[in-house]
Amino acid sequence: GQQVMQIPQYQHVQEGEDFTTYCNSSTTLSNIQWYKQRPGGHPVFLIQLVKSGEVKKQKRLTFQFGEAKKNSSLHITATQTTDVGTYFCAGPRRQGGSEKLVFGKGTKLTVNP
């Protein structure tokens, strides 16, 4: 079945350094979503990308969707301690008459102040 792979699993950076997490799907995706889960918290939706080659920015966060719609990345510029958490990508998978989200295992980001 469809798999969503995410790398790296862990990333430790110094505050001010950049951070990137990558997401790859075994199949073409209609869209991809990104979520952030703070330590002890629940996943929170960040963004959805739909178009091939799409790039969206949210302040210091830049999200990209690959041309083939099989990969995506999240880049954080000049990390801050508030960026700490686990970042998940998720792609939809049709199942019968519905869709379910298949989540990557996430990239856990720690930031050293």
Place this chain on the structure above:
Amino acid sequence: DSGVTQTPKHLITATGQRVTLRCSPRSGDLSVYWYQQSLDQGLQFLIQYYNGEERAKGNILERFSAQQFPDLHSELNLSSLELGDSALYFCASSAPEGWPANEQFFGPGTRLTVL
């Protein structure tokens, strides 16, 4: 606050027991999803309900079952509990179905500990 509520927040029980986790979706959301998150694991999709009907099934064990009631709240029943069932269980809801998949709003989760 996502608008999704889950109770209880924490649950400690023994092996072999049965527990029920409860979720109330955001007002107006018809879809409810259940996920299991174990230590250092991602989110494992268990099951989805839409307006009272089961819509999609993931890696849900036969010992687990769920339902969605007419008022749209949902319950996840876990029986014959094993140590390995200890995990965070999240409920999420989303707006009425459309294409592409809508964002999901997650509840605060129920932490289940099986001793």
